[in-house]
Amino acid sequence: MESDQRLSSFFISKKPFYLPVGNEIELAEIAYSHCLPLLLKGPTGCGKTRFMEYMAWRLKRPLFTVSCHDDLSTSDLVGRYLIKGGETIWMDGPLTLAVKNGGICYLDEVVEARKDTTVVIHPLADDRRKLPIEKLGIILDASKEFMLVISYNPGYQSVLKDLKPSTRQRFIAIDFRYPDEEHERKIVEIEAEIDHGLSANLVKLGRMTRRLKEQGLQEGASTRLLIHAGKLIKSGIDVNLACEVAICQPLTDDEELLNGLKEMIKAVF
Numbered sequence: 001m002e003s004d005q006r007l008s009s010f011f012i013s014k015k016p017f018y019l020p021v022g023n024e025i026e027l028a029e030i031a032y033s034h035c036l037p038l039l040l041k042g043p044t045g046c047g048k049t050r051f052m053e054y055m056a057w058r059l060k061r062p063l064f065t066v067s068c069h070d071d072l073s074t075s076d077l078v079g080r081y082l083i084k085g086g087e088t089i090w091m092d093g094p095l096t097l098a099v100k101n102g103g104i105c106y107l108d109e110v111v112e113a114r115k116d117t118t119v120v121i122h123p124l125a126d127d128r129r130k131l132p133i134e135k136l137g138i139i140l141d142a143s144k145e146f147m148l149v150i151s152y153n154p155g156y157q158s159v160l161k162d163l164k165p166s167t168r169q170r171f172i173a174i175d176f177r178y179p180d181e182e183h184e185r186k187i188v189e190i191e192a193e194i195d196h197g198l199s200a201n202l203v204k205l206g207r208m209t210r211r212l213k214e215q216g217l218q219e220g221a222s223t224r225l226l227i228h229a230g231k232l233i234k235s236g237i238d239v240n241l242a243c244e245v246a247i248c249q250p251l252t253d254d255e256e257l258l259n260g261l262k263e264m265i266k267a268v269f
């Protein structure tokens with residue numbers, strides 16, 4: 001086992017706020033009890049990461065989160081040799097730590113990682129539940145408490161940025177979408193600590209931006225961006241400015257689209 005001090009930092013001691021919108025909690029708990037890996041599909045900022053933080057707290061397991069990118073190597077996940085104090089030591093990566101300590105390894109936006117890197121999760125995502133560490137010449141058996149979770153955004157799918165069938169067919173998949181209007185309003189109200197009317201208007205604005213996808217906007221405002229705007233407004237920032245810097249500017253650099261978004265703000269507020 002790793003040192004208690006290092007491992008303790010991966011436990012979530014305070015209950016994260018998460019408002020369920022379907023049966024996702026029940027499905028995740030059943031998947032965990034049967035040692036099944038989990039795939040979360042959904043747009044940016046819809047609550048996938050917060051859901052995993054909540055589940056880690058609920059299951060009382062350490063959470064090892066990896067934000068995947070195109071330079072992510074197998075060593076980043078499994079571990080590598082490092083020089084420390086004139087000695088060569090082995091340092092476990094987050095995937096190895098999760099396997100050894102019965103934790104949850106969450107690979108966020110897994111399609112961003114190189115395909116040759118994600119192959120390492122295959123023996124962990126089927127009945128074998130094993131992690132080969134070639135540099136050490138060992139194979140680790142995952143305990144019953146270990147859980148593998150990956151996520152990705154189907155909206156950015158392409159031939160080059162997609163999960164291979166050999167990977168995705170190992171997982172139980174939960175489809176995450178933006179919450180319905182009432183759920184989203186409540187989430188924004190609680191997270192940003194603002195009143196009902198303001199949260200309702202922010203959600204209305206967010207839903208209007210999501211309809212612009214057919215007019216060139218790659219993706220509409222996420223629930224996360226609406227919360228950001230609410231926090232700025234609560235801090236005294238003018239509503240129009242808060243919505244512009246927290247919602248419009250993060251969504252696009254296109255002047256025509258920006259002008260259209262600003263008109264939406266005026267119409268709502």
